[in-house]
Amino acid sequence: MANPTAAMLVIGDEILSGRTRDANMHFLAGELTKHGIRLAEVRIVPDIHDRIVTALNALRDGHDTVFTSGGIGPTHDDITADAVAAAFALPIDVREDARALMADHCARTGRTLNEARLRMARIPEGATLIDNPISAAPGFTLGNVHVMAGVPSVFQAMVASVLPAITGGAPLLSQTLRVDRPEGDVATALGDLAARFPELSIGSYPFQQNGAFGTNVVIRGGDSGRVDAAMGQLCALFGVRT
């Protein structure tokens, strides 16, 4: 049984300008792998309505689940919720349940529920809210799309609340062997090994340490018996880790 697939859409000029180094993609990738979901594509687009709509529609057609990150704050450049509504051709407005969350948070923190903060209660029709335990402004789920904040602490909390409800597959197992030989010396044997285990992903990652070249070989797959068998052959090939 193939593992379900996911895609991620990162929205934000600050990532593309180099101002901010994205952290959410790497975090989500690790969480999905643990959960048996294969992250199959990531796109990063700027804060431009049409670009968000086009990318989201391409990704949600091609994958079981889509996660978005960024653009759901109170400012003029936070346009993700409206773009998601447009992608689904659904109306969007301030929704009472989201407004209540914001009003409660403002009351507790002594802030004013002004027009800008009310923007964060704009939710497309039919969406389910995603809890934000850190700063209240909710994310939302619409169809197979989970719309989440870009601030890493909030993003991570939202992933934690969304993932348990998503159907995963068998956990994706991985074993790594460090081989102290340059990639070019081990490549042919690795290619033969990969051909003997077509259902596994056998990756090869060169590194350099203290002037010497080495290769990390990563064997990934859903069947622990097959991963073990491939690792056994790999160790026999390179005479290590019995």
Place this chain on the structure above:
Amino acid sequence: MANPTAAMLVIGDEILSGRTRDANMHFLAGELTKHGIRLAEVRIVPDIHDRIVTALNALRDGHDTVFTSGGIGPTHDDITADAVAAAFALPIDVREDARALMADHCARTGRTLNEARLRMARIPEGATLIDNPISAAPGFTLGNVHVMAGVPSVFQAMVASVLPAITGGAPLLSQTLRVDRPEGDVATALGDLAARFPELSIGSYPFQQNGAFGTNVVIRGGDSGRVDAAMGQLCALFGVRT
């Protein structure tokens, strides 16, 4: 005059599985910004031929320049060069100039120029080689696409050799003001400011420090006079940095 645009295609299962945190995108984003080129989209795809071909063709049609990262090593999972050739419908084979670079490097380092290393001399017809001062295996430029290694030190060296030949635009300037007020308090004023400077990008990035909420406001644009004017109004609004 609008700045030229670029896209990036990151190729690699190891990024999507969460094993490796990509560093090349953030590096390239910063370099392009300094060079006056706007990074307009990034896609990350796995080591799957058709996925690379489709993504590359979409990106090279939509942007002035495309940079790829990853998948040009000697192992079975290094399929980028073949995928790029397929995207351009061009033949690919071991090329003498690339073979000579590899042979020279092997002679100097006491390695064998075996079949696996010769894979790295496979270059699509008509491509120009990109120098690899670190491990010899070249990248290449084909049309508006620059194909580069995934190993960060090699990627960075290749960017340094490619960028000077690419036509940039006016440098993209940026000024940042730190405002010690939560985003929801400053959002309306920022929206009004953005409306007065439609040619600038005014971004708002919330942060939390020692329990207090603040907002970094970043003003970006190509015209230093307009960036200064917007920053002046921003400082007047929030009473700082005269």
